[in-house]
Amino acid sequence: MRGTNVMATTWMPRAAAVLCAGVLLAGCGGTDEPKAGSGGDSAPTVEAAALDTGSYPTSPAPEFGRATTDNIIEVEGQRLAEFTVAPFEIDPELTSGKMPTMVMRSGKNLGVVIGNAAGDIAHKHSMLYGYVTTAATNTPNVTDPSRSVVNAVLRFGNPEDAAATAREIQTQLTTVDDGAGIATAQTIDVLPNTLVTTRETASGAGPTVSVNALTPHGDYLLYTWAQAPTGQKDWTAKTIAKAVSLQSPLIDKFPAQPTKEQNGGTSAEFPVVDQDKILIYAIPEQDAQAKLGDDMAAYGPRGMAHRSTNPPLTYRVLTETGSEHNAVAKTTVYRAQDDAGARTIADEFANDLAAQGFTAAPSPQGLPDATCVTKDTVRGTEIYCMVVNGRYVGEASGLDDKKDVDQQISAQYLILEQADQNV
Incomplete structure (x- = not known):
């Protein structure tokens, strides 16, 4: 999706460094003719043994459970994004x-x-x-x-x-x-x-x-x-x-965590960090402050739109495809209601990036069905890569380092191969 203050079509990755490269902005990572996603009959053959994933994890993260006193403020603020008018x-x-x-x-x-x-x-x-x-x-x-x-x-x-x-x-x-x-x-x-x-x-x-x-x-x-x-x-x-x-x-619709005073003097049970189990499939940030409290989060369509390079498109596409919870971390992961919805997300975001002047870039070694694009900007060369697997769309981005983005999306592909398509 693109990020706010942004670059192209995704969220805003590393807060100070790359404004939009993160993966929350709609339309992050595609070309005029997006390639078929993983898992389809026409999908190119993936060579898992040839994938370069660098030091990135290639399996889903453990479940996050409920918020704690250490992160409840960030979790509540992230949840509030969906109830803040764009x-x-x-x-x-x-x-x-x-x-x-x-x-x-x-x-x-x-x-x-x-x-x-x-x-x-x-x-x-x-x-x-x-x-x-x-x-x-x-x-x-x-x-x-x-x-x-x-x-x-x-x-x-x-x-x-x-x-x-x-x-x-x-x-x-x-x-x-x-x-x-x-x-x-x-x-x-x-x-x-x-x-x-x-x-x-x-x-x-x-x-x-x-x-x-x-x-x-x-x-x-x-x-x-x-x-x-x-x-x-x-x-x-x-x-x-x-x-x-x-x-x-x-x-008035926001299900805010009650304070101890509002709960009769005792602490209420904290909310679940990873709504609908989607954040476990995103590559985590190594720097806990990379996005100043905005990442390691599950956002709805409006929450994603806030930091998108094309907010109306992001909100519309994610709403229409039933992508109710979307993970934002080092990478971004969208989960549509069905496989067709995931393809729609990838196609719409790719077409939007093409309209912004992004051009096709080589897919990572061993992962021919990943779509990558690039564009030279005043901040440097922005790179986005996207891959589809069933109901899921994974998105990676970066600045001036195509190898790193290739490693991210390759690791993301392997994680999505293990994602629950029926959740």
């Missing part, structure tokens, strides 16, 4: 993924979204975790006028802390100059419970207007930021209203 759902033109798009593991993380003071306020009120997603309209040049949205859901231990955080951040924005000027308090008629501020600034693309909106919603604080050229101020207000109208009912 920018393209607010405005279909918001398809260019940006940062910050990530799990928020503490109130301090709000500092990179709103500002350090806001992060301190959220931390003071014991924010538990959150998820933030960001996107802009596509423009030919970075200096061209564009519209952007940041949408975040922040969970607190109780409604009082969520509401107090909103009030104090609003006060901070309207009384303290953080270098961008003091914001002006505003109102949006259809959002009487939302605290709103606006600010006009100059930029290389011309003057812009930005709107901050803070909406307490039970234990949650919904934060939406919209920016547009000054002449499109009405768009920012309508966009904020649309975001809140979508996010409020969606977060």
